[in-house]
Amino acid sequence: MTIKVRYFASLREKMGRIDDTLVYENIATVADVWRAVSSGRPIPDHLLCAVNMEYADAQAEVKDGDEVAFFPPVTGGAR
Amino acid sequence: MTVILCQSSFSPYAELEAYQQLMADDVKRYGATTIFVGTMRDLNLGDEVTHMNLEHYPGMTERQLGQIVSEAQARWDLLDALVIHRVGEITPGESIVLVAVWTLHRGAAFEACRHIIEALKHTAPFWKKETIKDGERWVESNTEG
Numbered sequence: 001m002t003i004k005v006r007y008f009a010s011l012r013e014k015m016g017r018i019d020d021t022l023v024y025e026n027i028a029t030v031a032d033v034w035r036a037v038s039s040g041r042p043i044p045d046h047l048l049c050a051v052n053m054e055y056a057d058a059q060a061e062v063k064d065g066d067e068v069a070f071f072p073p074v075t076g077g078a079r
Numbered sequence: 080m081t082v083i084l085c086q087s088s089f090s091p092y093a094e095l096e097a098y099q100q101l102m103a104d105d106v107k108r109y110g111a112t113t114i115f116v117g118t119m120r121d122l123n124l125g126d127e128v129t130h131m132n133l134e135h136y137p138g139m140t141e142r143q144l145g146q147i148v149s150e151a152q153a154r155w156d157l158l159d160a161l162v163i164h165r166v167g168e169i170t171p172g173e174s175i176v177l178v179a180v181w182t183l184h185r186g187a188a189f190e191a192c193r194h195i196i197e198a199l200k201h202t203a204p205f206w207k208k209e210t211i212k213d214g215e216r217w218v219e220s221n222t223e224g
Contacts, residue, residue, distance in 0.1 A: 009134050009206035010217045053139035055202075069136060074200075075207045075218045 001064035003027060005037055008071035011047065031058040033068045046073060080152060082144040083163045084135065091116045091163065091177035098161050098179070106159045109181035111188035115196050121171035123218070126211040130170045131218075136204040140166075147198045155191040157182055162195065164205070 005020040012018055020037050027033055030051060034043045043049070049056050050069040062068055081098070095114065121128055148160050159181040169175060178196050182188040207218040 006136075008136055008204070009208070010219065050136075050139055050204075053136070053142050069139070071136070071204065072206065072217070072219050074202065074204050 001025065001027065003033055003062055003064075004067045005033055006067065006069040008069065010072050011070055027062060029058065030056055030060045030062060030068060033062060034058070034070065043070075047071070048073060080145075080148050080157070080159065081161050082141060082148060083161075084141060085163055085165050086167050088173050089163060089165070089177075091174050094163055094177060095161070095179055102159060102181075106181065109158045109183065111182050111185040113180050113185075113188040113192040115176070115178040115192055116174055117176040117196070119169050119171050119173050119175050123209060126209075126213075128171065128209045128211055130168060131207050131209045132168055133166050133175070134206045134208065135166045140164075140204050143203045144199065147195055147202070151180075151191045151195050151198075154194075155180075155182060155187040157187070157191055160191070160195065162199070164199075164203075166205070 001024060003022040003024070005022060007015045007018060022033065022036055024036060027036060030049045031043055035041065043058050047070050049058065049060070051060050051062060052067055091114070119131065144162055144164070148162060151157060152160060157180055161177065161179040163177040165173070165175050176196070176199070178192055180188050180192045180195065182191065209216055209218055
């Protein structure tokens with residue numbers, strides 16, 4: 001299966017790239033995707049995830065052709 | 080209902096004027112309009128900010144804003160709503176966001192406008208990177224109201 005993985009803002013800078021394309025057989029969830037792109041680490045608590053441009057949690061399922069995104073908290077500024 | 084992401088400087092008041100003129104007759108039944116305009120400040124966290132870059136997630140940002148506006152429309156019976164948000168390089172004094180809401184009566188207009196801007200701030204994928212005297216920094220926390 002093929003998964004497009006995208007990174008934004010400070011995470012993009014830390015990763016040193018804007019995206020990855022994963023071609024794997026053993027990916028079932030968002031957490032699996034993160035492990036595949038981060039040398040097996042768990043998803044940091046503060047990171048947000050989206051699958052096909054909808055917010056998703058670490059246990060959300062992914063399937064062939066999905067776009068998975070990881071990014072830091074969104075910024076709104078003072079009310 | 081209209082959501083626009085804007086790459087360059089815009090005048091919220093000119094946009095409002097133009098938008099209202101194009102409204103259909105059934106929308107023009109409105110009795111109340113509320114608007115919120117967010118403007119970039121030249122000071123944040125005690126530092127002078129010369130400009131900022133507003134990054135977004137093309138596709139998801141528009142979708143998230145659209146969902147926020149649709150939910151508000153259903154909840155408050157909005158006749159119309161307009162959201163314009165800047166992305167890219169912004170300098171102090173420029174408008175960052177416009178939220179405008181048209182309803183029959185003022186109560187719903189105030190509530191819906193407040194709801195839309197708060198939901199936008201908390202869930203729409205935008206990330207600010209400020210340029211200050213000593214360099215650049217990401218602004219990654221949502222401050223209190």
